Amino acid sequence: MLNDDTLAAGHSxxxxxxxxxxxLILPIxxxxGYKSTLGTGFLNAGQVKILSLTSGMDYEIANPYETELINFIQIWLPNGSTNFSPKFQLIDFNLADKNKLLPLFSLNSAETNKKSRxxxxxxxxxxxxxxxxxxxxNSPLPxxxxxxxxxxxxxxxxxLLHQRDGLALMNVYNAEVEFEALSNEAILLLMEIPLKK
Structure with a gap:
């Protein structure tokens, strides 16, 4: 799941x-503000929070501002690993480091012997x-x-992809994805997800 969410001031x-x-919670x-059984905190743009939650666990996202909207991305990646346990990670990145892809996350997938990245x-x-x-x-699965x-x-x-367009590629020719920015200050999110049988 990938949700592109906007939350009104004071709402959660x-x-x-x-x-x-x-x-994965990514402020745009x-x-x-966020809270779960794993803890509470505040996320700024330039950070991503990864909550590894077991079945039935929940989390809350809140807009702490009095008048401003917030926009954020939520990504859910099911994890069938037998040694899965609740935990969290905080990853910082700096978009001032331009014209290259910066690592955002790398998660093990026991089902496919590959990582979601x-x-x-x-x-x-x-x-x-x-x-x-x-x-x-070790994994013949694409x-x-x-x-x-x-x-x-x-x-x-x-x-051609405009702001908030998405593209799923299942069979990538030559195992390469080529892209070019057609506007200045263009920001791209790219995820590689192992496919299941």
Missing amino acids: IKMQVAENTDV AGGL GFIGKYDGRKDDIYHVEKTE SGVFVFVLSGVFEVQNR
């Missing part, structure tokens, strides 16, 4: 997972890049790649 939402799930505009990058207009899909000899444009315009694998 509560979510509950039905199975073991890695939940404004900071946000995520990246984010801010690009100047006409800058291009190539993402190389991970190859693992990975899917999901691209989501947070701002600006990109061309990805010869497809």
Whole structure:
């Protein structure tokens, strides 16, 4: 699941997972408060929180501002690992480091012997890049790649994507995803997710 959510000032939402799930919370505009059984805290733009929640656990996201809207991305990745346990991680990134993909997360997938990986990058207009899909000899299963444009315009694998457009790629030619920013300060979210049988 990938939700692109906007929350009004002073409001909150509560979510509950039905199975073991890695939940990623990524602020886009404004900071946000969060709380779960794993703890409470505040996230700013430039941070991502990963909550590894077991079935039935919940979390809450709140807009702490009096007048401002906040915007954030929620990503849920089910995790069927036998040694899955509740935990959290906080990852910082700096989009001032432009024109390359920055690591956002790397999560083990016991079902496929591969990792789910995520990246984010801010690009100047006409800058291009190539993402190389991970190859693992131990896992014959392919990975899917999901691209989501947070701002600006990109061309990805010869497809035009505008702000908040997404593209799922199931069979990646040559295990490479080519993309080019067509506007300045364009931000791209890219995730490689192992496919199940």
